[in-house]
Amino acid sequence: MAGHIEDTRLADALSERYIAYAMSTIMARSLPDVRDGMKPVHRRILYAMRQLKLDPGAGFKKCARVVGDVIGKFHPHGDAAVYEALVRLAQDFAVRYPLVEGQGNFGSIDGDNAAAMRYTESRLTAVARALLEGIEDDAVDFRPTYDNEDSEPVVLPGAFPNLLANGAAGIAVGMATSIPPHNAAEICRAARHLIDEPEASVETLLTFLPGPDFPTGGVLIEDRQSIIAAYETGRGSFRTRARWTVEQGRFGTWTVIVTEIPYQVQKSRLIEQIAELMEQKKLPLLADIRDESTTDIRLVIEPKNKTVEPGILMETLFRVTALESRFSLNMNVLDAQCVPRVMGLREVIRAWLDHREVVLVRRSRHRLGAVERRLEILEGFLAVYLNLDEVIRIIRESDEPKAALMQAFSLSDLQAEYVLNMRLRSLRRLEEIEIRKERDALLKEKSGLEGLLASERKRWTRIGKELDATAKTFGEGVLGARRTEISVPPSPVDLSSAIQIEREPLTVLLSREGWVRAIKGHNLDPETHRFKEGDAAGTSLECQSTDRLCLMASGGRVFTLKAADLPRGRGFGQPIRILADLPQDEDIVSFLVLDEDGRHLLATEAGRGMIVRNADMAAEKRTGKQVLNLREGDRAAFCVAVEGDRVLALGSNRKALCFALDQLPEMTRGLGVAIQKLPVGARLLDLRCFSAEEGLVWHTGQKPRAQNDLAVITGKRGDQGKAAPQWMTRKAATKA
Incomplete structure (x- = not known):
C-alpha cells in the first residue's frame, strides 16, 4: 500500500534482504543442478537454441540471434554475460564435451577472446541433443518465464551425464563449487555398476571411473588413497602435470616437447611466467622456451647444456611454474529438492540415475496417454x-x-x-x-x-x-577417448646437486610491515636502508645465498624460503605473504636461518611447548607445515634456539620457573606439554635456554647469573614457579 510505513529493526531488515540475495545467487546463478549439471543460463541457452531449431544437422545461426532470444524470453541479464556463457560451451579446451558447435572465432587456449556475437554462428551438438531428448514428452516440469509470457524447463531430461562429464565451477554467497570434467563412457559404466550393485562403494566405482579426464589432457599424479578420499567426501584436489617427451637432436643435444598442459592454464600466460622466472635467474637449467603451436600445443624447452637430465630440468619447472597445477574438487550442487549441499561421487551418480528414472516414468506415461488416445480414434x-x-x-x-x-x-x-x-x-x-x-x-x-x-x-x-x-x-x-593419463605420484627428486647456486654472503631484511629483501654482504646497518612510507626496519639476518630460511607464524605453522629466491636490488622487496601463504590474521613470530643440525623450543602464549628439530621445521610447500598445534584462543609466541641444559620461563603474573631442558619432549608436531602453569588471563612473557655452567645473561652487557641466583625459582616443568627476582622483573615490566 502506498504510504504504508512499517517499523522494523535495521539488523532484521538487512538480514532478511541479504538472505534473499544470497539464495538468489546460489539458486539462480552459481550452483549447478545435480540432475542435468547445468546452471540456469546454460539451460536457457540450450532451450532457446532448440526453439530456433538449431539441431546438429541444421544450419548455423548468428550468435547474436541466439543471445537475443535468450535475454528477451528467458534470461533478463546482460548480453555480454550470456554470450560469454555460450562461447564457453563451444570451447573444446574449456569443456570436455562441447554443447555448442561454433563457427568463427570462439577464442583460444592462449586466453584470446571470441569475436563479437554478430560475427560468430552456432548450433547444438549431439551431446546437447541428448540432454534435451524427450523434453517435448512431458519429461520435466516447466515454469513461467520472468515476464509470464512463456515457459521454460526447470531442469533438462539429461540423458547425458553432464555434471560429471563437463564439470562445473562457480562462486556463490558463502559457498562455491568446483567439479572437474570426466570421461562420459566411464561415468556410464560406473552408473551401470551402481544399478547392478546399489551398495557399491566409492572405491569400487573408481575402478570404472579412475579420475578426472580434462579436455586439455595432461597427467594426473595424485595417489589413489587421496583420490578415493576426495570422491567419498566430495572435497579434495587433484595434481596434474603437463605431458612431455624428449626429442633428440644432433651431436647428443636434445629438447623437451610439451604437447599437453594442465586444465585452465593459459598457454601464453604460462610462457610469460617461465620467461619472468628465467629473467629472475630462478630457472638455472633452462636456456630457452619457444612456442611452436598450431592447432595442437607444441612448446619447445631447451636446456642450458646437454649434460642436464631431462627429468631434473622438468622437475625444476614443475616446482615453480603452472606446468604443474592443482584442481580443486568441491562437489557442491543443488539436489533434486534444490537444496545446496556437498555430495560424494556415489551420491552424484545416484541422483542422476534417480532423475533418469523419473524422466522414463514421465515419458512412458505421456506416451501411454498418446497411445490410448490414438487407439480410441482407431476404434x-x-x-x-x-x-x-x-x-x-x-x-x-x-x-x-x-x-x-x-x-x-x-x-x-x-x-x-x-x-x-x-x-x-x-x-x-x-x-x-x-x-x-x-x-x-x-x-x-x-x-x-x-x-x-x-x-x-x-x-x-x-x-x-x-x-x-x-x-x-x-x-x-576422438571425442570419447580418455585424454588425461592416470599415473602414480613421482618419487621426490633432490635438486640441490643439479642446481648450482653461487655461494655469496647475504643480509636479509624483514621490515615491520612484512616486506622482505636480500642485500649482498654482511655487517650492514638496516637503518641505513630505505623502507616504504610508514614502514621501518624489523628483523635482520646474515646468511649465505645457499641457505634456507624458516618463518614461524602465530598460528603454529612454519614456512621455508630459499635465500637465493628472495628479491634483490634497491627496491623495497616483496611482501613476505606473497612468497609464503601466510594468513592475514597471523603475525610473524620468528624469522631465522634453518640449520638442519640444530633444534628450537616452540611455545605458546598459554605456556605450552616442545622441542622440534630444525630438519622437521622444513616445509617444501608454499602453504607451509603445521608444527605447533594450538588450543582455541591460544597463539604461538616463541621460537627459541636450544642451547645449554636449562630453560627459564617468565609469566605475565611475575612468576618465574627454571627447570632442566631434558624435561621437555622432542616432537615433530603436536600440542606440546605445559612449560609453566599460568593462571587464567596470564601469558608467557619470556622464554630462555641457557647453560647452567655458563650462567644466564638476562640483561645485555651484565655478568652471567650463577645457579645460586636461580635456586629460588628452580623447580619442575609445569610448576607455577616463584616470584621473579627484581633484576628479572624490571625488564619484564618494560616488555609487558
Missing part, C-alpha cells in the same frame, strides 16, 4: 468402416451429425470428431487394413508401456540399456 474408424453407407446418410441428412453418429455407433466425442474430419479418399478397403495394423502395433506398445510402469526392475533394465547406448555413442572416436 472409432473401425466402427464406422463396417457401416459406411449409414455414416454417409447420417452426415447428409442430420442437422447435428456429430450427436447422431455418437448415438448410432456409441462413439465418444473424440471418435465422432475424427470421423467427421475424415477425408473421402480414406474410405477404401486398403485404409481399413492399415488401421488394423496400426491398432495391433499400438496395443502391443501399450502392453509394454504398462508393464514398464508397473515394474521397477524393467525400468532399471531399460535405463541400463540407455547407459550402454550413451557409453557407445560418446565413448568412441
Whole structure:
C-alpha cells in the first residue's frame, strides 16, 4: 500500500534482504543442478537454441540471434554475460564435451577472446541433443518465464551425464563449487555398476571411473588413497602435470616437447611466467622456451647444456611454474529438492540415475496417454468402416451429425470428431487394413508401456540399456577417448646437486610491515636502508645465498624460503605473504636461518611447548607445515634456539620457573606439554635456554647469573614457579 510505513529493526531488515540475495545467487546463478549439471543460463541457452531449431544437422545461426532470444524470453541479464556463457560451451579446451558447435572465432587456449556475437554462428551438438531428448514428452516440469509470457524447463531430461562429464565451477554467497570434467563412457559404466550393485562403494566405482579426464589432457599424479578420499567426501584436489617427451637432436643435444598442459592454464600466460622466472635467474637449467603451436600445443624447452637430465630440468619447472597445477574438487550442487549441499561421487551418480528414472516414468506415461488416445480414434474408424453407407446418410441428412453418429455407433466425442474430419479418399478397403495394423502395433506398445510402469526392475533394465547406448555413442572416436593419463605420484627428486647456486654472503631484511629483501654482504646497518612510507626496519639476518630460511607464524605453522629466491636490488622487496601463504590474521613470530643440525623450543602464549628439530621445521610447500598445534584462543609466541641444559620461563603474573631442558619432549608436531602453569588471563612473557655452567645473561652487557641466583625459582616443568627476582622483573615490566 502506498504510504504504508512499517517499523522494523535495521539488523532484521538487512538480514532478511541479504538472505534473499544470497539464495538468489546460489539458486539462480552459481550452483549447478545435480540432475542435468547445468546452471540456469546454460539451460536457457540450450532451450532457446532448440526453439530456433538449431539441431546438429541444421544450419548455423548468428550468435547474436541466439543471445537475443535468450535475454528477451528467458534470461533478463546482460548480453555480454550470456554470450560469454555460450562461447564457453563451444570451447573444446574449456569443456570436455562441447554443447555448442561454433563457427568463427570462439577464442583460444592462449586466453584470446571470441569475436563479437554478430560475427560468430552456432548450433547444438549431439551431446546437447541428448540432454534435451524427450523434453517435448512431458519429461520435466516447466515454469513461467520472468515476464509470464512463456515457459521454460526447470531442469533438462539429461540423458547425458553432464555434471560429471563437463564439470562445473562457480562462486556463490558463502559457498562455491568446483567439479572437474570426466570421461562420459566411464561415468556410464560406473552408473551401470551402481544399478547392478546399489551398495557399491566409492572405491569400487573408481575402478570404472579412475579420475578426472580434462579436455586439455595432461597427467594426473595424485595417489589413489587421496583420490578415493576426495570422491567419498566430495572435497579434495587433484595434481596434474603437463605431458612431455624428449626429442633428440644432433651431436647428443636434445629438447623437451610439451604437447599437453594442465586444465585452465593459459598457454601464453604460462610462457610469460617461465620467461619472468628465467629473467629472475630462478630457472638455472633452462636456456630457452619457444612456442611452436598450431592447432595442437607444441612448446619447445631447451636446456642450458646437454649434460642436464631431462627429468631434473622438468622437475625444476614443475616446482615453480603452472606446468604443474592443482584442481580443486568441491562437489557442491543443488539436489533434486534444490537444496545446496556437498555430495560424494556415489551420491552424484545416484541422483542422476534417480532423475533418469523419473524422466522414463514421465515419458512412458505421456506416451501411454498418446497411445490410448490414438487407439480410441482407431476404434472409432473401425466402427464406422463396417457401416459406411449409414455414416454417409447420417452426415447428409442430420442437422447435428456429430450427436447422431455418437448415438448410432456409441462413439465418444473424440471418435465422432475424427470421423467427421475424415477425408473421402480414406474410405477404401486398403485404409481399413492399415488401421488394423496400426491398432495391433499400438496395443502391443501399450502392453509394454504398462508393464514398464508397473515394474521397477524393467525400468532399471531399460535405463541400463540407455547407459550402454550413451557409453557407445560418446565413448568412441576422438571425442570419447580418455585424454588425461592416470599415473602414480613421482618419487621426490633432490635438486640441490643439479642446481648450482653461487655461494655469496647475504643480509636479509624483514621490515615491520612484512616486506622482505636480500642485500649482498654482511655487517650492514638496516637503518641505513630505505623502507616504504610508514614502514621501518624489523628483523635482520646474515646468511649465505645457499641457505634456507624458516618463518614461524602465530598460528603454529612454519614456512621455508630459499635465500637465493628472495628479491634483490634497491627496491623495497616483496611482501613476505606473497612468497609464503601466510594468513592475514597471523603475525610473524620468528624469522631465522634453518640449520638442519640444530633444534628450537616452540611455545605458546598459554605456556605450552616442545622441542622440534630444525630438519622437521622444513616445509617444501608454499602453504607451509603445521608444527605447533594450538588450543582455541591460544597463539604461538616463541621460537627459541636450544642451547645449554636449562630453560627459564617468565609469566605475565611475575612468576618465574627454571627447570632442566631434558624435561621437555622432542616432537615433530603436536600440542606440546605445559612449560609453566599460568593462571587464567596470564601469558608467557619470556622464554630462555641457557647453560647452567655458563650462567644466564638476562640483561645485555651484565655478568652471567650463577645457579645460586636461580635456586629460588628452580623447580619442575609445569610448576607455577616463584616470584621473579627484581633484576628479572624490571625488564619484564618494560616488555609487558
